[in-house]
Amino acid sequence: MIQQHILMTVDGIIFTIKDQSLQVLLIERLLPPFEHMRALPGGYVLDNETLEQAVYREVQEETGVNNAYLEQLYTFSDLDRDPRGRHITCAYMALMRSDDIDLQAGSDATNAKLFPVNQLPELAFDHKKILNYAIQRLKYKLEYTNLVQYLLPESFTLTELYQVYDIVFQQDFDIRNFKKKILKLNIVEPTGEKVVRGVHRPAMLYKFITPDTAIVEIL
Amino acid sequence: MIQQHILMTVDGIIFTIKDQSLQVLLIERLLPPFEHMRALPGGYVLDNETLEQAVYREVQEETGVNNAYLEQLYTFSDLDRDPRGRHITCAYMALMRSDDIDLQAGSDATNAKLFPVNQLPELAFDHKKILNYAIQRLKYKLEYTNLVQYLLPESFTLTELYQVYDIVFQQDFDIRNFKKKILKLNIVEPTGEKVVRGVHRPAMLYKFITPDTAIVEIL
DNA sequence: CTAATAGTGTCTCTGAGACACTATCTA
DNA sequence: TAGATAGTGTCTCAGAGACACTATTAG
Numbered sequence: 159m160i161q162q163h164i165l166m167t168v169d170g171i172i173f174t175i176k177d178q179s180l181q182v183l184l185i186e187r188l189l190p191p192f193e194h195m196r197a198l199p200g201g202y203v204l205d206n207e208t209l210e211q212a213v214y215r216e217v218q219e220e221t222g223v224n225n226a227y228l229e230q231l232y233t234f235s236d237l238d239r240d241p242r243g244r245h246i247t248c249a250y251m252a253l254m255r256s257d258d259i260d261l262q263a264g265s266d267a268t269n270a271k272l273f274p275v276n277q278l279p280e281l282a283f284d285h286k287k288i289l290n291y292a293i294q295r296l297k298y299k300l301e302y303t304n305l306v307q308y309l310l311p312e313s314f315t316l317t318e319l320y321q322v323y324d325i326v327f328q329q330d331f332d333i334r335n336f337k338k339k340i341l342k343l344n345i346v347e348p349t350g351e352k353v354v355r356g357v358h359r360p361a362m363l364y365k366f367i368t369p370d371t372a373i374v375e376i377l
Numbered sequence: 378m379i380q381q382h383i384l385m386t387v388d389g390i391i392f393t394i395k396d397q398s399l400q401v402l403l404i405e406r407l408l409p410p411f412e413h414m415r416a417l418p419g420g421y422v423l424d425n426e427t428l429e430q431a432v433y434r435e436v437q438e439e440t441g442v443n444n445a446y447l448e449q450l451y452t453f454s455d456l457d458r459d460p461r462g463r464h465i466t467c468a469y470m471a472l473m474r475s476d477d478i479d480l481q482a483g484s485d486a487t488n489a490k491l492f493p494v495n496q497l498p499e500l501a502f503d504h505k506k507i508l509n510y511a512i513q514r515l516k517y518k519l520e521y522t523n524l525v526q527y528l529l530p531e532s533f534t535l536t537e538l539y540q541v542y543d544i545v546f547q548q549d550f551d552i553r554n555f556k557k558k559i560l561k562l563n564i565v566e567p568t569g570e571k572v573v574r575g576v577h578r579p580a581m582l583y584k585f586i587t588p589d590t591a592i593v594e595i596l
Numbered sequence: 597c598t599a600a601t602a603g604t605g606t607c608t609c610t611g612a613g614a615c616a617c618t619a620t621c622t623a
Numbered sequence: 624t625a626g627a628t629a630g631t632g633t634c635t636c637a638g639a640g641a642c643a644c645t646a647t648t649a650g
Contacts, residue, residue: 164422202381203454205381208455209454246428
């Protein structure tokens with residue numbers, strides 16, 4: 159009979175774009191260890207749920223969102239990552255629109271808050287390492303998939319799409335070349351509506367042709 | 378106090394190139410469930426080892442190789458993946474040269490054998506699914522990294538390098554364009570030695586400039 | 597009118613891929 | 624000599640990226 163003394167957890171890295179910056183949801187730890195410190199939302203995996211289901215549950219509890227994009231990132235197993243004993247955690251990245259997030263929805267009194275990824279507080283456990291991994295993966299995936307759609311509203315202008323890339327990659331690409339590239343890729347189509355965003359020519363609204371995840375070289 | 382009834386295992390997908398085909402190491406199951414069926418090598422994670430260490434140990438036991446390239450792939454957690462009860466497994470891919478493999482090295486009497494990936498027997502558990510995932514990842518990584526070096530001997534001809542891609546991707550790229558591309562990437566250098574491989578002009582031997590894993594767009 | 601962004605067009609350079617040619621070995 | 628692979632070169636086309644110009648709005 160096998161006897162293991164290993165506990166399995168999941169952690170969620172919930173990304174969203176808000177106030178012109180890439181933000182991540184962090185909870186406040188109410189108990190030791192790392193009491194009052196910020197940490198990634200997460201918890202123990204139940205005996206009768208998959209890792210995906212566990213993350214889905216955690217994400218829903220913290221944000222109220224139940225249709226976020228979820229992707230498994232990596233499983234962290236360092237021996238000393240939790241002072242309470244041996245814990246292995248499987249990290250998942252979640253992408254959602256900030257408008258969909260309702261921080262009050264959480265039944266947990268975890269004081270969940272969004273933080274810009276370049277203004278982070280100190281994090282509990284090895285969560286800084288996990289978060290860095292997630293940021294890398296996010297950038298990587300935005301380059302060659304249409305995942306950016308999960309960070310945008312249903313319809314959006316090409317400039318808003320452009321801005322997500324500008325924000326995440328912290329560099330300004332040529333907006334003219336970017337727009338041309340997107341249009342040529344055939345992943346968005348005009349809704350037919352125009353919107354006035356300021357004192358200038360109105361912009362066409364677009365939507366993604368397919369909500370599915372597809373391989374598309376964007377950058 | 379948390380009580381989980383989940384067991385954590387690792388599985389290794391050990392790839393090598395042999396007899397002009399991509400092969401994977403499979404063991405024979407000696408006990409139920411799936412008795413006598415082929416399966417990926419793997420086993421329980423010990424309380425005091427990381428996932429990497431667990432895979433390293435398994436790989437070493439089956440092949441005698443202790444310097445293989447290892448990469449974590451994905452953690453599989455379907456509820457019914459093991460009829461004995463709840464098991465979560467973390468899959469790792471290993472790359473090694475077939476010359477380095479010593480199947481007798483295994484202290485386990487598992488009857489380990491290499492199988493070409495397109496002539497596979499039926500596999501136990503969800504190992505077919507795991508293996509398919511690994512093959513995808515291997516192809517993907519060979520496209521944009523220098524990982525191919527772990528499948529080749531220290532020094533090799535450009536044709537031998539080319540053949541690995543031919544074999545793995547099951548299509549013939551233009552060998553002339555391929556060689557030009559490789560040389561331009563500056564990831565290999567001539568050793569100065571030439572070798573006669575048949576009834577034709579001898580070929581220059583090359584070696585990889587860096588043994589480290591680097592991002593290089595090869596295809 | 598001006599300021600600001602929307603939207604389209606032009607130019608250049610690089611690189612992918614199709615394909616030709618010469619070099620060097622053994623039988 | 625022939626047959627095979629090694630190694631280098633040429634050509635064309637597509638796409639990335641720098642940059643110019645016109646369109647449309649509010650004030």
